[in-house]
Amino acid sequence: MATTEAGGGQLEELRGAFSGSILEPGDAGYDDARAIHNGLIDRRPAVIARCRNTADVADAVRYARAAGLEICVRGGGHNVGGRAVVDGALMVDLAPMKGIHVDPGAGTVRVQGGSTWRELNRETAVHGLAVTGGAISTTGVAGLTLGGGLGWLMAKHGLAADSLLGVELVNADGAVLDVTAESDPDLFWALRGGGGNFGVATSFEFRLHPVSMVTGGLIAHPLDAAGDMLRFYRDAADTLSDDATVFAALVHAPDGSGAKVAAMVVFHTGDPEAAQRELAPFLGWGSPAMVQVGPMPYPVMNTLLDDHYPKGALNYWISSFTAGLSDGLIDTVVDRFETVPSEMSAILFEQFHGAVCRVGLTDTAIPHREKGWNLLLPTVWTDPADTEACIAWTRDTHAALGEHLAKRRWLNYLGDDQDASAVRAAYGPNYDRLVELKRRYDPENVFHHNHNIVP
Numbered sequence: 001m002a003t004t005e006a007g008g009g010q011l012e013e014l015r016g017a018f019s020g021s022i023l024e025p026g027d028a029g030y031d032d033a034r035a036i037h038n039g040l041i042d043r044r045p046a047v048i049a050r051c052r053n054t055a056d057v058a059d060a061v062r063y064a065r066a067a068g069l070e071i072c073v074r075g076g077g078h079n080v081g082g083r084a085v086v087d088g089a090l091m092v093d094l095a096p097m098k099g100i101h102v103d104p105g106a107g108t109v110r111v112q113g114g115s116t117w118r119e120l121n122r123e124t125a126v127h128g129l130a131v132t133g134g135a136i137s138t139t140g141v142a143g144l145t146l147g148g149g150l151g152w153l154m155a156k157h158g159l160a161a162d163s164l165l166g167v168e169l170v171n172a173d174g175a176v177l178d179v180t181a182e183s184d185p186d187l188f189w190a191l192r193g194g195g196g197n198f199g200v201a202t203s204f205e206f207r208l209h210p211v212s213m214v215t216g217g218l219i220a221h222p223l224d225a226a227g228d229m230l231r232f233y234r235d236a237a238d239t240l241s242d243d244a245t246v247f248a249a250l251v252h253a254p255d256g257s258g259a260k261v262a263a264m265v266v267f268h269t270g271d272p273e274a275a276q277r278e279l280a281p282f283l284g285w286g287s288p289a290m291v292q293v294g295p296m297p298y299p300v301m302n303t304l305l306d307d308h309y310p311k312g313a314l315n316y317w318i319s320s321f322t323a324g325l326s327d328g329l330i331d332t333v334v335d336r337f338e339t340v341p342s343e344m345s346a347i348l349f350e351q352f353h354g355a356v357c358r359v360g361l362t363d364t365a366i367p368h369r370e371k372g373w374n375l376l377l378p379t380v381w382t383d384p385a386d387t388e389a390c391i392a393w394t395r396d397t398h399a400a401l402g403e404h405l406a407k408r409r410w411l412n413y414l415g416d417d418q419d420a421s422a423v424r425a426a427y428g429p430n431y432d433r434l435v436e437l438k439r440r441y442d443p444e445n446v447f448h449h450n451h452n453i454v455p
Helices: 008-017 030-034 054-067 117-125 141-146 185-191 223-239 272-284 327-337 354-358 384-400 420-441
Strands: 021-023 047-050 071-074 090-093 100-103 108-112 164-170 176-180 200-207 213-222 244-252 260-268 290-297 314-321 347-352 372-381
Touching (some): 008 021, 008 054, 047 054, 054 200, 108 117, 117 141, 176 185, 223 327, 244 272, 244 327, 327 347
Antiparallel strands (some): 021 047, 108 200, 213 260
């Protein structure tokens, strides 16, 4: 068994009390534990502390500080920037911590930090309940929520962070805090959108909402209809109620043919008749090549896009909110998609409206409350030989769209190479307050392997 040079005796002491497992380079399971969803990330922590409970997390944080090791934190392991894994650091790995307890009478759920939205949705659906989660079911609950938490239910019930009731947090001293709006309103405010800057979130309590069957699916058109479809979408989406959300995308056909298509992904929380009435304009527009829309359980809706983002594929993403959907932006998007180098890549418009936009910009740390769209360039490929071309296309496309974009960014979509200005754009008008709170709660910037708020 390998032994790290940093704090070898202390590590053995940690290992003796640990409920989970301590892994070092060369140990069985080490390579599996350091691998996250994005295959582009290939880093080697000095120690991986695979935690089974909060006491493990607290001990791991205290050990890392005593041994002079930097700390990184893995929740669901889905963040595209890959900051969960750092060379030479101690990785606090929450993946084994998957406890989920639903209290149907109170309408709440307590979920540990290693859980994914697929796992949480399955448990809450048994009771006909749900909370806004990621549009991809393999996304981790912790990272998505700390970054705000967009998803299909955000028009009806706001972001994941808007339904957050409390967080169990291990701070930089290894102390365990139960953070709520009553116990510490400032820290609770910061945890709703401030990312991993304030500690290790070991569990979350959410308010749940009645959600069972929904209507959803995909409407695909040939690419030569893309410009007209996006113009139709711009106008039609502006009329939707809180029950409905529609994303638009330029993607490749799901049949594996590699054909480029223009698509609308529709979602509705109302009864089937109401859904059919409100979604009728989208279903009836143009001459679609494929329509797969119908009633389904909410957890199924959260899996519809999963196949486009398989674990181990190489990912490089950039996003920005748009300044509307002008004809110029639409024309540029269609033109750029003609040259996309990977058949797994897309250009996606995520609609913001309804409940998510009725929260004040400074009410939570996540400031993105304006009605409109977030434009995401999720570039995905499998052959490492294509890496340079795929990254270049993504950067060039984002630059080509620059005049049509707002100076606002979604935190969880920031890549590992985004600069400080991108971080400021993600936190917006809340940045200065977050800096003040960072100085109060983590003045030594122990938790800096994230999209960092420098104290």
